[in-house]
Every structure is written in C-alpha cells, then in structure tokens.
Amino acid sequence: MNLYRPIIIGIAGYALTESEQSWLTELKPYGVILFSRNIDNSTQLKALCASLRQILGDDVVIVIDQEGGRVQRLKQPNWPQLPAALDIGKLWRKHQFKGLEAANSLGQVIGSQLASVGISHVAAPVLDLSIDGADPVIGDRAFGTTPAEVIPLATAFIDGVTRSGITPIVKHIPGMGRADMDSHQSLPILKIPVAVLEQSDWIPFQVVSGTRWAMTAHIVIPEWDHQPITTSASAMSHIRSLFGDRIIVSDCLTMGAITGAIEDRIQRTLDAGVDLALFSNGSDEDRRRAVEASGEPRVIREEPIELKALPVSTIETLVQKLKKVPTPIQAADPTWDRRL
Numbered sequence: 001m002n003l004y005r006p007i008i009i010g011i012a013g014y015a016l017t018e019s020e021q022s023w024l025t026e027l028k029p030y031g032v033i034l035f036s037r038n039i040d041n042s043t044q045l046k047a048l049c050a051s052l053r054q055i056l057g058d059d060v061v062i063v064i065d066q067e068g069g070r071v072q073r074l075k076q077p078n079w080p081q082l083p084a085a086l087d088i089g090k091l092w093r094k095h096q097f098k099g100l101e102a103a104n105s106l107g108q109v110i111g112s113q114l115a116s117v118g119i120s121h122v123a124a125p126v127l128d129l130s131i132d133g134a135d136p137v138i139g140d141r142a143f144g145t146t147p148a149e150v151i152p153l154a155t156a157f158i159d160g161v162t163r164s165g166i167t168p169i170v171k172h173i174p175g176m177g178r179a180d181m182d183s184h185q186s187l188p189i190l191k192i193p194v195a196v197l198e199q200s201d202w203i204p205f206q207v208v209s210g211t212r213w214a215m216t217a218h219i220v221i222p223e224w225d226h227q228p229i230t231t232s233a234s235a236m237s238h239i240r241s242l243f244g245d246r247i248i249v250s251d252c253l254t255m256g257a258i259t260g261a262i263e264d265r266i267q268r269t270l271d272a273g274v275d276l277a278l279f280s281n282g283s284d285e286d287r288r289r290a291v292e293a294s295g296e297p298r299v300i301r302e303e304p305i306e307l308k309a310l311p312v313s314t315i316e317t318l319v320q321k322l323k324k325v326p327t328p329i330q331a332a333d334p335t336w337d338r339r340l
Helices: 018-027 042-056 085-094 096-117 147-162 194-198 203-207 233-243 262-272 284-293 312-322
Strands: 005-010 029-034 061-064 066-068 170-173 213-216 247-249 277-279
Touching: 005 284, 018 029, 018 042, 018 284, 029 042, 042 096, 066 096, 085 096, 085 147, 096 147, 096 312, 147 203, 203 233, 233 262, 262 277, 262 284, 277 284
Parallel strands: 005 029, 005 277, 029 061, 170 213, 213 247
Antiparallel strands: none
C-alpha cells in the first residue's frame, strides 16, 4: 500500500522541470492541480498528465478548475467557450427541462474534455448562492440565488461530468456567496447569523450528492470561530457534523485570506482537520517547502475511476446546444489564473 503526503500542489509550466521531477519523485504529494499556465494544447496537456502519472502513479489525483463562464482553464481556440452556471440558471427559471438539460450537457462536455487528456478531478460545481450586493467573486459562477435553483442544476451537472469518470469537487463548503470581499485578496467575515445560513446557503451542501469531495471556503463564521474555516479545528468540527463523510480539500493556501509562513499555513490547515492542503502558486522552492510541510507520507488514495471520453460527435452536438443558452456568454476572465 502506497502512502502519500496530504497535499495537492501546483506546477510551473507546460512540462515538468528537472527540479519538479526530482522533488515530486522524492516527496510524493497526493496530487497536482493545473492552471492555464500549464496548458497550451490537448497534445501537450495529455503528455503532461502522462508524465505526472509516470512519476506519481496511475492513481494520482490531477485537479483543474473548469466551471464554464469566467473560470475555464481549457480555453479558446483549442476548447470552446462554455456558458456560466448562472446563464444556465436563468434558462432554468424560464424552462426547467431546458435548464436541466443544459446543466447536464455542460457536465458531459467538461467531463469528456478532462477525461480525454487524463485529468481526474474537476473543482466544480459551485454550490454557493449568487447573492445581490455581495462581492462578485461568486456571482455568475453559481447556478442560482436559492437552494431550489442550485440543487437540481448542480445535480444534473454532476451526473454529466461523472459519465466520463471525472470526480467533482463541490465548492466552497459551507457556502461563501454572501462574502463581502474576495478571499483571493483578504479574509471575508460572514456577519449573517448561523440560523439564517442553515435555512439557505448550507442546504445545497447537505442535499447535493454524487461525490464525497468538497473544497473549503476561506471565510470566517464568527459563531464558530474567529479564524478562517480552513484553519479552524472548531469550524471543521462543525463542517464534519453538518455535511457528513467528506474528503475535504482546502481552497488554495496562497490566497490572501490565509496568512503566515508557508509551513504555518499548511500545518494549521491539516491540524484543523482538512484532509488535503492545496498549494498552487509560488516559486519552485515555495512549492517544495509546502509539500515538505505537509509531513511524512501517511494517506492512501482512492481507487482510480476509469476515464472515458464520450464520442467526439456527441460532444460536438452538446456544445452546439450550449451555444443556444439564451443569455450572453461571458468570456473567461484573463486575470483569474493569477488570482487563483
């Protein structure tokens, strides 16, 4: 039985550097997360994923953010621009069947895109609510403004993405749609009472099924603790109690909401009860330090699911359907990779 360090780590570019090959082999992180800086075209990306498997094993977890809308790592011209979740939510309000069909189609397209190049996990769907007046960090990434909208559409998306063997990671548990600032830059404090959150924001995370994986929100809930959810043992105890048996991944620990030395951020996160720390950015030395800070190899991976892309003709048909979603499709935000 192979053991791995409880961390998912970012890499620098289109191919592994000699240094990365060395410390990945030596330190054995649980998985790797990819960004647009790692993606040129499908041939290159498939080769990169194959090299990660060669070094870290066939069961390595390879994660990417691919939601549609603003958050797409697989971008034009090599991949189609896809609608944002809220575009689909607006369609659902007018015609529920067409909305559900679009959400499922979006999942199928994304799942097949990832399976075809060897990516195993997608950090999607967003289960947060889109709240008027909040910081736009969530905004149109959410399927709707209420649990009644988010639950069926996220469920349809998950059904679609898992058809290709991709594992979804729902985010951002327990919900950060009400955040009044962007956690990439600073730490949001949710000032709304827990009693209100229990009846609204938290419901999708309790109801939506189809995956055990969830990513934390870098927020403070003062009734739980004055530390970020991600680094608070008290908050993580509440999460475990409320949301069941989860494999919990931190949101990126290089974001502005989490402060301190690299080692401190990693250790506080794992000590709080998060299963896997996520550290995306920084220099080669920063990323090696982060992996070392996660401690000795001590966690096992899940059995890998067979990845199987859908037929090209099927995906082409689904993409054409998604182009008919009757709301403007917002281009991917060119700054998003730097913020994540």
